[in-house]
Amino acid sequence: MPARKFYRRLLDPLIAIGLLYLITVLSGHVFSANHVVLAILTFLISCTVFGWSDPWRDASASNVPMLGKSIALAWMAVVVLLLFFAYVAGLFALFLQRETLIWLAITPPALLLAQIILQKASFGLHGKSMRSVIMVGVNELSVKLAERVDENPDLRMEVSGFFDDRDSSRQPEDRQVPLLGGMADIPSYVRNNNINTIFISQPISAQPRIRKLLNELQDTTASIYFLPDIYVFDLIQARFDSVAGLPVVAICESPFTGINSMVKRGSDIVLALIIQLLLLPVMLGIAIAIKSTSPGPVIFRQRRYGLDGEEIIVYKFRSMTVCEDGAQVVQATRNDQRITRVGAFLRRSSLDELPQFFNVLQGRMSIVGPRPHAVAHNELYRKKIKGYMLRHKVRPGITGWAQVNGFRGETDTLDKMEARIAYDLDYLRRWSLALDLWIIARTVGVVLKRDNAY
Template sequence: MDSISVRNRSHKGIIQSNVNSFSTFYRIIDISLLIASYLLLVSLFEMQVEQLDILTELAIYITVYQLVAESFDIYRSWRAASLFLMMKYVSLACGGSALSLITASFFLPQWINFEHTFFVSWMGASFVLLLGWRLLLREMLFYCRKSGLNSRTAIIIGANQLGYSLANQLLANDQLGIQLQGVFDDRDESRLAHEFRNQVTGTVADALIKAKNNEVDYIYIAMPMSAEKRIMEILNLCSDTTATVFIIPNFFIYNLLNARWQNIGSIQTLSVFDTPFQGASELLKRLEDIVLASGILAVISIPMLVIAVAVKLTSKGPIIFKQRRYGLDGKPITVYKFRSMSVQENGSKVTQVTKNDPRVTPLGAFLRRTSLDELPQFINVLQGRMSVVGPRPHAVAHNEQYRKLIEGYMLRHKVRPGITGLAQVNGFRGETETINKMVQRVEYDLDYIHRWSVWLDIQIVLATVFKGVVNKNAY
């Protein structure tokens, strides 16, 4: 959980999010490098390019890059983030922009018609420049902070597990440039956990004296939410200092799902259970679904026609089985599948398919085992009811059953259901004859929602292709 900055604006103790004031500057650098590298390579390749072509190509690339960058929050502070994570997000932003420009070249050939050598050179140069300046700035800042420049002093109020975890992180990451001055607590040492005794620097009053003497830049309050009254008292006392105050709440007692701070007027709220798909992330996810579903449907259209004929000829009933399931936000949707059974259960009671189930037709058994029965769901994706990757939708009857038995079950509906998902590529597909299997499936679903990224979707799609299409658990 990111800490929340408390700026001493007035006696009311108004809480605000700590905003990176350099984000606009970083965006300008990125856009400038993309434009400069493009124009430089045009000159080096001695290309004759129309002004409209230049504007179109740059507009598409820069727009998509900014959208992807926003979805990955590239313009946040990277002080404590890993180098690998930063490189991955910049790579994905460049890759997504390049893919969009290639796709656009097929639809706008009169405006986008660059040579392959030029295109590869520009993609490579832009990636090196966008990543290179970040690495250079990162190393410069780290060097300055380790040398004592651009450093800040900090104290922690709260001699508890949370407080000492924060202290260990500050001490282990000297590149942050935050020099810890001690941990302070009013409680007698006899009331502290054994491992925290003899480690308290002083009382809260001692901490405030240091702050009033301008010896402290940051004050971290690491206290449980149950101590709300005491926290407010400390905040009021901190308002008489010029230190920046951070509250580190013990929200770890909750299974937070994409928690984020939001403003309602002048009041700030925390959304505890939220979706990762908002703003640019939602647009990126939808674009990903449309591109993947359109491409896959173009490839599988003839096989789908063959399967449709086979279903019709081998058993009585409709070709497509339509079943009500829960979609985004738990709203009912209609999901398509090739009919694989002699019955069409879609009511308040739906019996899961078991091994050697007599209701499954001979062709249906093959379709289910190879996942071919689910091919029509790519149409659901284009309709916006489903995603290519996401938690698998269950029958409404099963949802109503498991939501009463599994804590957090309905949180999997904070995103669109998917044709494949993290649970499926990890072996949790098909029959869930025990409650424990469903619990594990839900855990994978929530893990997917918690750490969603385009790269994770790509990994799941590839894993589905290579190991998840044919499954022994699909009856």
């Protein structure tokens, strides 16, 4: 599926940007710096939204209305996010121009036409014949694959049935399927019924039986695929890859590899620059207020753990009379006497975090990611919470999935910290640019509520 993945993540955004350029030029206007910013935002947002929604996976070229609806809904999501960031960046006037309105209107039909052409071309290349498929083993993974094959007619596959040595009475109640036979019946069935594809979904412990089956299928022309039972593990960004030409399976990996890394870093730089320019007067005012109301530095520097568990220096506006960064760091609590008058306002409004956008531009942090904890807290909780250090497989964030789900500020019990870590790991599993943008939007509401920030 590499071509489809490429299409989902790159071709649709490139078509949209190409249309923006073409319509602007044909309208007699210059493709200005503002148009370039709009094009970059379009690429970053649509690259993930279209990949996330996967309209072509749920609707085939033979069902044009459904395909058109899926593309239209995805484009609407892109437009809403574009309007939000255009307003923040001061580019909203661009959307009132005639050529931009035309671009917004004709992009969905253009994407639909491109999708139909590509699907028809792919259909022509692969031929019209259906490939007959059997599943070896009845489990959650094989049943899910069979369902996906049935839902995707463009795969040109038809599942004939399942084979398993367990009869139907021994199958799990939540996934009982009709059986065509046991493992010993597979070779003869494949030969007699011209089976094209076999998916083997058996546990690692069944290796001897799998080897025996493969030997018996040597005299057939069936394509054989193995579905490993890696899903029994607590996976983070599981995927197949190769190292020096040898296949490997990633069980626990960062979501930011390949193009995802470029999308994440690019969106961080663009958004951080925009926010810094907009809030520069506010930051200067805060610095003056801190310096004139209490002794000490304006910026508080604290050691935190960053990407891959390496120590980084994180910036914050000083909100306390102390600058703790030792072996023991006491979290701020309600009515904490160490908090200054200006600091209390800064912490409630999260304005004390604004200098961390400089950390983002330095590459030490991201706008969205697991919140960095003091080194002293890391050393404490890494021994008490399973998987705690996995949150450091990505850059720490100014805001995060845990913070917009109620775990902002003080974590005074182990249960609260465990819940925060659970959300951090869930973020690693589910990451997309659309999720990042959703977290940023929700952060605004959380900050306005001022809950749990002392």
